[in-house]
Amino acid sequence: MTTLTQRTSGLVQRRTEAIRSAAADKDKESGGEEDEARRGEEEEEDKGDSKETRLTLMEEVLLLGLKDREGYTSFWNDCISSGLRGCMLVELALRGRLQLEACGVRRKSLLSRKVICKSDAPTGDVLLDEALKHIKETQPPETVQSWIELLSGETWNPLKLHYQLRNVRERLAKNLVEKGVLTTEKQNFLLFDMTTHPLTNSSIKQRLVKKVQDSVLEKWVNDPQRMDKRILALILLAHSSDVLENAFAPLQDDQYDLGMKRVHTLLELEPEKESAKPNTNELMWAVVAAFTK
Secondary structure, three states, X not given: OHHHHHHHHHHHHHHHHHHHHHHHHHHHHHHHHHHHHHHHHHHHHHHHHHHOOOOOHHHXXXXXXXXXXXXXXXXXXXXXXXXXXXXXXXXXXXXXXXXXXOOOOOOOOHHHOEEEEOOOOOOOOXXXXXXXXXXXXXXXXXXXXXXXXXXXXXXXXXXXXXXXXXXXXXXXXXXXXXXOOEOOEEEEEOOEEEEEXXXXXXXXXXXXXXXXXXXXXXXXXXXXXXXXXXXXXXXXXXXXXXXXXXXXXXXXXXXXXXXXXXXXXXXXXXXXXXXXXXXXXXXXXXXXXHHHO
């Protein structure tokens, strides 16, 4: 009787071990499949990066404003400085780092609502992280309009001059040099020498220009809600920085007229109404409102 009991218990034990072993193998296989899928996704991302250099909104706006051979922006452009600061705020918002405070029961306007730090996770971009640090540490919070002025150094308050981000164009140009888009040269302008950054990788700028052109020509959707947020922001901020027309200069007259007509339909949108629609980025429209007020 004792022998029979031992045999039965041994059989049960072996069955239990077999079941556990099978379950472990199954987990291992599913884990392996997940790892493989993850590796596949990473490889796809790497392929995407190798095919097309990723640029920030600030870099794209600067690249549109730079003269290809000369390697500097127009001396008459006094809008690009504040435009680039607006790009930083929108870039941080699109990356989930910034947002506007809640509008409240009284429905505050976009320009009266404060900018709130949603996440202080580093972006990997020195300029963006510097701006994010200022915004996070400032109490009480400031509005979008105030931040554009503070980051540009256009403030009458001497106690707030430390918020200014200096040499932004030069730093962005160096980023583009590191990404293989521009190069660095020295040019003599009679009374002084100036560092310039002529274009070396024309295909990247051509892709950027074509992307802007296509968004209002071939791929025009006639509805800002259906437009890619980054493309929409690029068009509006490039216009605010007075560099958008550079993207349309190579077009035929009829295409140029059609493209500019569609750009004007975007510029005539009311930021307050657009920001109230679902799936919009309120901070982006607040930046647009700051430039069009």
